[in-house]
Amino acid sequence: MPAAASAPVMVGRRAELETLLGAFSTGQDGHPGAVVVRGEAGIGKSRLVEEFLARIGDRPAGAVPVVTAFGQCVDLGPIGAPFLPLRRLMGDLVAGVGIEAVAQAARFPAATAALATLVPELDPESPAAGSRADADRIAEAVERVIESLSAERHVVLVIEDLHWADASTLGLLRILAATLRGRHLTLILTYRSDDVDADHPLSPVLAELERNHVPGLELQRLTPELVSSQIAAILGRPARADESADVSRRTDGVPFLVEEVLSLGDGEMPETLSDLLLARFDRLSDDARQLIRLLAVGGVRVADDLLTDAEAGPAQRRSALLREAVDTGVLRGDGDGYAFRHALIREALYARLLAGERIEGHRRFAAALQLRVDRGDAAWAAGAAEHWLAAGDADRAFRATLVAYRAATAHDGLETAAGFARRLFDLWPRVPDADAVSATTRTAVSVELGTMLGEVGRCAESRDALEQSLTDPRATTRQRATLHYILATMGYETSDYPDQLRHAVAVEELLAQTDDRAELGILAGAVSVHANSPIIDPALRPELTARALEIAERSGDALMQASVLWNQGFLATVTGRLDEAILLFERARALSPPGSSRISAVRALATVLRRQGRYREAAELAEAGVEEAVRLGIERAEGSMLRISLGDARYALGAPDAAFAQWDRAFAIVPRMTPAHSRVVRTLALAYTWAGRQDDADRLVRGEPGAERANTEEREELLGWAAYHATTALIAAESAGDVDRRMLIARAVDLMQVVTERRAREVPGLRVQHTPLCAWIVRAAAGDGLASDLVDALRSTVEYDMRRYADVMPPAFTAVARAELASADTGDAAAVAAWTDASVACGGENCPGVLRVYADHRLAIAQLAHGDRAAAAASLEVVIGSAAAVGASVVAAWASALGDRAGAGPVSSNGRGDAARLTRREQQVLDLVAQGLSNGQIGERLFISPKTASVHVSAILAKLGVSNRTEAAAVHVASARDVAE
Structure with missing residues (x-):
């Protein structure tokens, strides 16, 4: 029996391979399309992928070329x-299509510059600006290249072992798989x-992929058959x-x-799983085992040049020992390095290492990686820091983490940078000269950490x-002021206005x-x-506003001037001074250079x-802004909002289809747990609800x-979510029974x-957007x-x-709200007049399409x-013909049902519906319902209990086939008019 007992063919998995x-x-x-393959360790995920790649290599002539x-x-x-896995992935794309094709696919200089972080061969003349947005720029650039290349080539991307993926990679993959922009x-x-x-x-990435209907394959264990x-395939009998x-x-x-058990041949079965996994390892020579122990410290896969630096022995001897491990089935060749045949082998071997062996191994790999960092x-640097930390060398771990942190703040994203900042903060007390080594202070790093956590929504x-940093007695005046200012600006997200004001006054x-100038x-x-x-x-605002602008001008900081104007515009917006807000935002835009501030x-x-109801102007302005954000590589920042x-x-x-295209894209790219995330989720959910897709909502x-x-x-968001839930309740009430409706x-x-x-009273500009709903x-x-x-309130x-x-x-909002109140208070003629006015007010582009068909209904x-x-x-007829097209299928359904029940549909003939089926008592109750009386009032008039009146009303609704008292009254009046005619 061969030592490397691997099946020459894949056993089972036919359905999974077909997927x-x-x-x-x-x-x-x-x-x-995308597919997620999941399963426990050793279940055959990699083997399935290998079989898939082999099969697509046998594609017929004339097929779209594959990279x-x-x-x-x-x-x-x-x-x-x-972005570690993406570095190799982008390298494969460059090897497959050429550097020129990748550069052309990037399209914009900002994208090319961002890609140079992953593909140094691009080496653009104008490197990407070192800013925290660069992680977003990198992700956007990768997505754009893949989308462009897939127009004429079939791009097949495989990324394995996502459970080990870093935050930046997960962020990009979530967007790639959810939006799938490409051909x-x-x-x-x-x-x-x-x-x-x-x-x-x-976990949240997987949940999002599932919501976007990305299929998943769960590999099950093999049946005894x-x-x-598999045994027959391995043994050849x-x-x-x-x-x-x-x-x-x-x-x-x-x-x-199964492979490992068969590799034992007639040998004794090990007592533990660990011993089984290491049975092949135990058959190696002493020298080979020593080398593989070191390799286990390096990880599941180690590049040859890194192992060379870490082991530092004769190359010929090392090659012979590696060949022995490959032939025995412990390792396999993997591109420019070596990988354990399965991660389980490496994990079992690492767990068996003595403490001294681990520390020495980590020290060797840390030193080898540090050579690259020093060059x-x-x-x-991130890998070096991990190994120095595992080796117990806090000083060197701090220095390597510092390099990784500075690189992350320039290129790798806030989540990653925040992780390194947290590690620096924790290591600081263990490094005697940390301030001198870092040329900064623990407080300054804490300020950065807090800022980054806030920007990713971890408020x-x-x-x-x-x-915590404010309690540091070593913090300078500027640092303390900066801390207070950041905490003050968080008040816009948390609406904790007393705390916001406290911090603002502290800065002053x-x-x-x-x-x-910086402090100004x-x-x-x-x-x-x-x-x-x-x-x-x-009354204090004018003086404070003028002072803020004067100080900003003295600082010479145009961005701060723009920020002051933006803040003033924000307050004008939420307090209902919209014309003033437009002027302030225009001034802020004029002062802002191209970038996030202007967007x-x-x-x-x-x-x-x-x-203001100026939807056409808003759409044109926003569309131009989105195009600029994409061109600048900042779509994931301001562009998502x-x-x-x-x-x-x-x-x-x-235009609901065009709207969903924008919302879906925003949903894929906004940071989670932020107001932007909240906004797009409730916006999508409300649109689903009006479209009759409540299950999706x-x-x-x-x-x-x-x-x-x-x-x-x-x-x-507080008002928005209340409005969403209230709207879903009202829509559900339209088709509910009497008790449930109430x-x-x-x-x-x-x-x-x-x-x-x-x-809510403090922000009327936000509150009045919900006036028609109220x-x-x-x-x-x-x-x-x-x-x-x-109700009175x-x-x-x-x-x-x-x-x-x-x-x-918008005038349409006021007209609809007025008509709603008229329906609640006055007779039929007044209600018709009010709703006629509302329908006219809703007739142009300054009224949302959903509100327009609702008013007509x-x-x-x-x-x-x-x-x-x-x-x-x-x-x-107008409603039924237009509601679905504007995203209001539920209104179309209401209108169609009402027309059928009342004999007033666009294709219905006159008739009395089911009113004739009512008993004499039910006719009496319906007369009073049509007059607007409650169950209690009906009971008093007819000398019956409110409960009995309620039973009669429920029976009437069922017989008439209507969903509420208003519709029942409408059918009653229409039937009475037919009789009179």
Whole structure:
């Protein structure tokens, strides 16, 4: 029996292989696809991928040419080396298509410069600016290259062992697999499922891929019959029944373990799994075992040149020992290095090493990697730091981490940089001359850590880090001012305005006498935060605003001047001074150079235009801004929020498909647990709801629990989520039974009480966006006889906002809200007039498409109640013909059902529906329902209990086939008019 007992053919997995080949075939046809392969260690994930790659190599003549690129994630500790698997993957693409083709695919100089981080051969003349946005630029550049190359080539990307992927790689793969921007593109991802629990960094990525319908393959253990087939393939003869049963029992059908058991031949079966995994290793010579022990410290895969530096022995002797390990089945050749035949072997061997062997091995690899770092290649610093740390050398670990941190802040993304900053912070007390070595202080690093954590949405951790740094007695005045300023700006995200004001005032006190330009910039920002605080006396704002601008001008910092203006514009927006906000944002845009600051001003402008109902202008401005963000390589930063605004404007203009394209892209690229994440999740969910896709909405919201929970203090999101849940309740109420309908309307009443609270009163510019919804709730509550102080409070807020802030809302919003209240209060004629006015107000581009068809539907109901069947039929025909096209399929369904029930549909003939089936008592109850009486009032009039009245109402709704009292009244009036005619 050969020592390397591997099956010459893959056993089983036919269905799984067909799935991969199906994805490849789809890619050949011009449709991108991805597949995630998961399974426990040793189950055969890599073997399946190898078989797939071999099969696609036998493609027929005339097929789209294929270029394959491979990336391997490796275990380099909790932080990892940023983009490590992508470096090899991009290298494969360069080897496959040539450096010129990759450069051309990048299209823009900013993208080419970003790619040079991964592919040094590009060596652009203008290197990427060292900024924290560069991780996003790298990810955008990689995505753009893949999309461009896949136009004429079939790009097949394989990335294995995602459970070891670093944060930067995971971020890119989440976007690649979720959006799949390309034509001939196939993406295969693998991970070890038994290493990934709910808290693993890979878990949210996998959840998102599942929501985007990326298929997953879970490899199961082999059945006893398949184990027998594997034995036969390895031994070259049929397996004996006892032999097959014994091997199946010992290995539980794990293919790799089957190979290891068979490699023992007639030897004694080891007592432990570890001994089984190392049986081949134990057959090596002493010298070979010593070398492989060192290799195990290096990782699952080690490059030949790195092993050479770490081992430092004669090359010929080392080659012979490596050949022995390969022939024995412990190692396999892997490109320019060596890999353990399976990660399980390496893990078992590393666990067997003595403490001294591990420390010495880590010291050797750390020194070998440090040579590369010292020669100027910072990409190796993360690995060097991990090995120095494992070797117990805190000083060298600190120095290597410092290099990795500085490289990460320039190129590798905030999550990665924050990990290195946290390690520096923790190592600082163990390094006597840390301040001198780093040329900075622990407090300064803490400021950076807090800032980065805040920017990736980890606000609680950020606040903790920054507050802790404020207690450092060695912090300088500037550092303390910076800490307070960052904490003050966080108030915009948390809406903790008292705390925000406290920190802003602290900066003003610390820097009151400064003339330093850098400190003046910090001071200007703090005074601007003070001026914009919603909780200060408004009379103080003009003076504070003027002071903030004056200080910003003295600082000479144009970006700070723009920031001050942006903050003022933000306050003007949320307090309902929209014309003023536009002027402020225009000034901020004019002062900002190309980049995030200018894109931020454009986004703010588009938002204000949209809130004024100027959707066409908002869409054109946002679209130009998105194009600029893509060109500059900052789509994932400000560009993602701008895409949400562009989607909102397109949706309002009645183009839901164009809107979903923008929202889906934004959803794929926004950082999680941030207000932007919250905004796009609820926006998508609400659009799904109006489109009749409530299951998709529920699935999305359940799958992103942090979107709502992490942003409950941010006022726009607080109001937005309340509005989403209230809208879903009202839509559900339209088709619910009597009791459930009342419960759903009551829930909507409770949810929107948020608009009556102080935190909403302080931001009328945000609150009035929900005025039509609140008016809908008031009308629905009145229609079902739900009178309460809560309903009255909601009504008072709506009436106040229509009087005080009519100029802040689009005219269509005011008209619809007025019609809703008219339906709740007045007779049929007044309701028809009000809804006619609303329909006219909603007729142009300055009204969202969904609101337009909703208004037309309500007009039809009012017309039916008034007895004007012909007018109602015309209104319903408009709704049924246009609602689905603007993304409001639920309204189309309401209109169609109403027309059928009332005999007033666009193709219906006159008729009395089912009204004739009602009993005499039910006819009496229906007469009173049509007059707007509640169940209690009906009971008093007919001398029956409210409960009995409720039973009669439920029976009436069932017989008429309607969903609520309003529709029942409309059918009753229409039927009575038919009788009169």
